[in-house]
Amino acid sequence: DAGVTQSPTHLIKTRGQHVTLRCSPISGHKSVSWYQQVLGQGPQFIFQYYEKEERGRGNFPDRFSARQFPNYSSELNVNALLLGDSALYLCASSLALAGGPGHEQYFGPGTRLTVT
Amino acid sequence: GENVEQHPSTLSVQEGDSAVIKCTYSDSASNYFPWYKQELGKRPQLIIDIRSNVGEKKDQRIAVTLNKTAKHFSLHITETQPEDSAVYFCAPGGGFGNEKLTFGTGTRLTIIP
Numbered sequence: 553d554a555g556v557t558q559s560p561t562h563l564i565k566t567r568g569q570h571v572t573l574r575c576s577p578i579s580g581h582k583s584v585s586w587y588q589q590v591l592g593q594g595p596q597f598i599f600q601y602y603e604k605e606e607r608g609r610g611n612f613p614d615r616f617s618a619r620q621f622p623n624y625s626s627e628l629n630v631n632a633l634l635l636g637d638s639a640l641y642l643c644a645s646s647l648a649l650a651g652g653p654g655h656e657q658y659f660g661p662g663t664r665l666t667v668t
Numbered sequence: 669g670e671n672v673e674q675h676p677s678t679l680s681v682q683e684g685d686s687a688v689i690k691c692t693y694s695d696s697a698s699n700y701f702p703w704y705k706q707e708l709g710k711r712p713q714l715i716i717d718i719r720s721n722v723g724e725k726k727d728q729r730i731a732v733t734l735n736k737t738a739k740h741f742s743l744h745i746t747e748t749q750p751e752d753s754a755v756y757f758c759a760p761g762g763g764f765g766n767e768k769l770t771f772g773t774g775t776r777l778t779i780i781p
Contacts, residue, residue, distance in 0.1 A: 585768070594757050594771030595712065608768045642711065655700065655762060657769060659711040 554579065556645050556660035564666045565633050573628040573663045577645030583607075584626040585657060586618055587642040595642055601626055602648075630665075638667045670695040674758055674772035681748055682780050689775045691758030692740040700762030701734055701741045702769070707754045716743070745777075753779045 557576045565571050577584050583602040587595035600608035601620035620626045624645075630637055644657040671694040681687045691701075702717035718725045718732045718741065725732050729748075734741040741760070745752055755776050759769040 587771075594759075594774050595769075597768035597770065600768060610768060656702070656714055656717060658714060659704075661711050 556643055556658055558641075558643050558660040558663050560663060561661070562664045562666075564668060566668055567633055567635060569633050570629065570631045571633060571665060573630075573641050573643075573665070575626045575628070575643030575645075575660060577624050577626070577643075578658060581645035581647050581658075582624055583646045583648060583655075584620055584624065585644045585646070586626070586628045587644065587659075588612075589640040589642055589662070591639075598628070633667045635667050638665060640664050670698065670760065670770040672758065672760060672770050672772040674756075674775050676775060677773065678776045678778070680778045680780055683748055683750060685748055687743075687745045687748055687752070687777055689743045689756055689758075689777070690740055691742065691760070691772055693758075693760040693770075694739065695760070695770075696739065698760040698762060700769075701732065701758070701760050703730075703732060703743045704757045704759060704771075705754045706757065706774075712757060748779045750779050750781055753777060 559574045585600040586598040589595040597610040598612050599618040604620045615631045618628045640662040642662045643660045646655050646657045648655050673692045675690050699720035704712040705715045706712045716730050716732050718734050729746045731744040755774045757774050758772045761769040
């Protein structure tokens with residue numbers, strides 16, 4: 553049974569560029585959440601999508617955007633990259649939204665983004 | 669927003685002893701209380717969780733206790749083993765209208781053989 557998958561594994565970008573990160577949830581899971589984990593800190597919530605609709609947004613600038621596709625996979629886009637965007641970007645999937653049955657979130661291996 | 673604190677930030681225990689990590693949170697609407705384990709260079713792994721209508725949950729050597737009135741919950745690991753060494757995060761969330769998990773700052777647990 554495949555878990556959450558993310559691509560690419562590693563990425564190096566230059567300041568000002570944009571990046572697209574991809575996530576495939578566990579089969580049958582309809583919710584995808586994105587988190588940013590800076591070295592030495594806990595993951596910080598960026599977005600949650602459920603049934604292709606945005607259901608939550610964290611305290612991140614408008615340079616960050618995301619979407620969910622009909623097959624429930626998701627993309628995270630970051631424009632005008634800054635050095636401070638260097639982090640591990642984690643995707644988590646769950647059957648349902650928080651508060652209901654099947655809301656447990658399972659994480660993918662992450663994409664390590666380095667901005668130079 | 670939710671304010672989450674974990675204590676202690678680092679913890680070293682002898683193999684076989686018990687370890688306890690406490691998490692305090694501020695949002696009284698939170699109703700879901702998971703603990704994640706993250707080994708170096710790996711993804712966070714859900715190890716145990718509890719919902720607000722339950723006071724305690726146990727899974728083999730791991731247990732979580734919740735005090736919703738005081739807004740804190742704790743992770744208990746008994747008979748610790750070297751493979752328990754990792755960073756542990758609490759991540760309360762799931763309250764109505766609050767779909768996200770808010771992670772604590774983490775506790776680095778080291779098991780001394």
